Amino acid sequence: MSLPTVAIVGRPNVGKSTLFNRIAGERISIVEDVEGVTRDRIYAQAEWLNRQFSIIDTGGIDDVDAPFMEQIKHQADIAMQEADVIVFVVSAKEGVTDADEYVAKMLYRADKPVILAVNKVDNPELRNEIYDFYTLGLGDPYPVSSVHGIGTGDVLDAIVENLPIETEEDNSDVIKFSLIGRPNVGKSSLINAILGEDRVIASPVAGTTRDAIDTHFTDADGQEFTMIDTAGMRKSGKVYENTEKYSVMRAMRAIDRSDIVLMVINAEEGIREYDKRIAGFAYEAGKGILLVVNKWDAIKKDNHTTSQWEEDLRHEFQFLTYAPIVFVSAVTKQRLNRLPELIKTISESQNRRIPSAVLNDVIMDAIAINPTPTDKGRRLKIFYATQVAVKPPTFVVFVNEEELMHFSYLRFLENQIREAFGFEGTPIRLIARKRK
Numbered sequence: 001m002s003l004p005t006v007a008i009v010g011r012p013n014v015g016k017s018t019l020f021n022r023i024a025g026e027r028i029s030i031v032e033d034v035e036g037v038t039r040d041r042i043y044a045q046a047e048w049l050n051r052q053f054s055i056i057d058t059g060g061i062d063d064v065d066a067p068f069m070e071q072i073k074h075q076a077d078i079a080m081q082e083a084d085v086i087v088f089v090v091s092a093k094e095g096v097t098d099a100d101e102y103v104a105k106m107l108y109r110a111d112k113p114v115i116l117a118v119n120k121v122d123n124p125e126l127r128n129e130i131y132d133f134y135t136l137g138l139g140d141p142y143p144v145s146s147v148h149g150i151g152t153g154d155v156l157d158a159i160v161e162n163l164p165i166e167t168e169e170d171n172s173d174v175i176k177f178s179l180i181g182r183p184n185v186g187k188s189s190l191i192n193a194i195l196g197e198d199r200v201i202a203s204p205v206a207g208t209t210r211d212a213i214d215t216h217f218t219d220a221d222g223q224e225f226t227m228i229d230t231a232g233m234r235k236s237g238k239v240y241e242n243t244e245k246y247s248v249m250r251a252m253r254a255i256d257r258s259d260i261v262l263m264v265i266n267a268e269e270g271i272r273e274y275d276k277r278i279a280g281f282a283y284e285a286g287k288g289i290l291l292v293v294n295k296w297d298a299i300k301k302d303n304h305t306t307s308q309w310e311e312d313l314r315h316e317f318q319f320l321t322y323a324p325i326v327f328v329s330a331v332t333k334q335r336l337n338r339l340p341e342l343i344k345t346i347s348e349s350q351n352r353r354i355p356s357a358v359l360n361d362v363i364m365d366a367i368a369i370n371p372t373p374t375d376k377g378r379r380l381k382i383f384y385a386t387q388v389a390v391k392p393p394t395f396v397v398f399v400n401e402e403e404l405m406h407f408s409y410l411r412f413l414e415n416q417i418r419e420a421f422g423f424e425g426t427p428i429r430l431i432a433r434k435r436k
Contacts, residue, residue, distance in 0.1 A: 003045065003256055004163045007056045007083035009107075011099035014091040015119040018146035020044070020057035023156065045285075048156040051163055054256065056083065080110040082253075085162045087115045087155065088138060092129045096136065104136040113162035116141045117155050122148060174216075175347045178228035178254040179292075180278055181264035186294040189330035190264065191215065191227060194339060219340045228254045255281055259391065260288035260346050260425070262339070267295045267309075267327070271316050279317060286392040288346040288426045289323040292339070297329035322418060324425055346425030352393060354421055356386045359395070366416040373406055380404035383435050393428045398435040405432035 008016045024044035046055050080086055088107060090100050107114050118130045121143040133141040142158065144151035179187040195217060215227045255261055261282040265275055282289055291313060299305070306327065313325055324342050328335045363385050372380035381400040388396050397413065399405055410430045417428065 003052055003054045004084040005054045005056065005082060005253070006046075006085045006087060006159055006163075007058060007080060008087045008089060009058050009080060009103065010089035011097065011103060014089045014094075015146045016089045017057055019087070019089055019117065019119060019144070019152070019155075020055060022146050022149055022152050023048075023055055049160050051160045051166075053084075053159070053163060054252070077106070080106065080112065083112060084164050085113045085115065085159055086110060087117055087159065089117045089119050090133060090136075090141075092118050092121045092126045092143070095129065096132050100133075100136060104138060107138065114138050115155060115158045115162070117151075118143050119146050121145050121151065174224040174226050175260065175343060176226045176228065176258050177260040177262060177343055178258040179262045179264050180255060180282065182266070182272065182274055182278065185264045185266040185269075186330050187264050190262075190292070190294060190328070190336075193330040193333050193336055194227070223340070223344060225340070225343070228258055252281060255285055255287060258287055259350060260290065260343055262290050262292045262343075263323075264292045264294050265313075267293050267299050271312060276316060279320060283319055283427060286427055286429070288350050288392075289320055290339075290342055290346060290425060291317065291320065291323050291325045293325070293327045294330060296327040296334060297332045322424060322426065342425070349423045349426040350391045350393070352421065352423065353390060354387050354393075354417075356384070359387060359417075360384050362416060362420045363397070363413065366413055369416075370409075370412055373404065373409055375404055378404060380409070389429075392426050393423060394431065395429065396431050396433050399432050400435070402432045402434050 008020050010016050023046050025046065044055050044057075046053055086107060088103065090096070116133060116136065116138045118133055118141045121127055121130065122145045127143050130141045130143050142151060142155050144155055146152065179190060181187055195215065216224065217227065218224050263275070263279045263282065265271060279289065279291075293309060293313075309327070310325055314321060317323070324346070326335055326338055326342060328339070330336075363382060367382060372382060374380070378401065383398045383400070385395055385397045388394050395417070397405070397410075410432065414428060414430055417423070417430075
């Protein structure tokens with residue numbers, strides 16, 4: 001099920017990124033007291049009152065011709081068009097500005113629920129300044145201090161109140177997967193080749209696919225799949241055309257709806273920096289991942305080509321050491337028959353549950369191999385571990401003091417769990433928690 005989306009918009013330097021970080025619960029956006037620092041939309045997942053939602057931080061909007069302003073307007077417009085709820089951030093210290101009125105006019109056209117957050121209300125005297133913002137015609141203003149966390153609960157209450165009503169979960173027996181990647185890596189051609197028919201328009205022109213398209217099919221073993229084709233993702237600074245500007249946001253929603261993502265890479269072009277960022281979206285969302293190198297027929301090969309590619313992929317995607325790699329061709333259909341089997345393998349890994357007794361045997365063996373670390377004379381003690389979730393498999397490790405659990409030791413435990421139980425193609429989460 002796709003999570004509802006909340007977009008944070010407003011003119012530059014009103015504290016949008018600080019509010020985003022406060023809601024997301026961690027420092028994700030770069031925060032700097034310089035106008036225009038945030039130029040890319042930043043995505044995260046948040047939760048309030050048991051409702052989960054995606055949240056987007058946008059670049060500042062202004063009605064002046066400033067560097068990057070045209071791209072920032074596009075980014076914010078994408079967010080406003082695709083979001084279910086919009087948080088419009090203004091500043092109590094500057095009061096209502098012409099730029100605020102400009103943004104308000106944009107929001108009138110969005111026809112979406114708008115929550116007006118008056119930021120930088122860092123002391124009680126400034127609360128009297130919020131009433132001027134009624135002139136924007138966007139309802140009651142909410143006084144907040146993103147830096148100190150004052151008033152953010154009221155904003156979150158308003159967000160949850162305006163989120164769309166939750167729908168029933170999809171059939172859990174159907175494996176949902178999407179194909180992601182930069183434009184022109186051959187995603188649509190792969191879908192056509194897998195299905196054996198032209199369900200999706202495929203074209204050598206980058207960015208032909210504009211929307212996410214769902215296709216249902218069943219393999220020879222009776223396993224049902226839903227395949228989600230996505231528009232190609234490209235850097236935000238290159239999203240200029242109106243016909244292209246929604247592609248990144250819709251691709252993010254497709255990832256959110258998927259159980260597994262196929263990260264498609266163009267063998268002719270090689271691995272690009274943005275490939276890693278796109279894969280990072282799926283990794284952070286906890287999705288199963290399969291690395292698919294397409295157009296394998298189009299490159300010259302020798303006895304070392306495959307091994308060199310595998311080495312390069314493992315080096316560039318160091319956070320995806322668990323992801324299977326497959327080299328395919330949509331044109332010749334080389335190795336396409338492996339894709340459904342690998343997807344099923346990853347799905348099994350995502351849903352695997354480990355009995356606590358077996359899990360703790362592995363943890364104790366790991367401690368015997370590599371004793372727990374110490375800090376200032378205090379040693380980390382691990383009492384026991386248990387699995388608490390699937391998709392992705394999530395484990396809670398109960399310890400004496402959480403701060404003694406260094407990330408490197410968590411990584412060591414993760415590697416030991418993978419060595420014992422596999423979990424091919426899926427991230428796993430380890431959470432250290434103090435035993436009460």
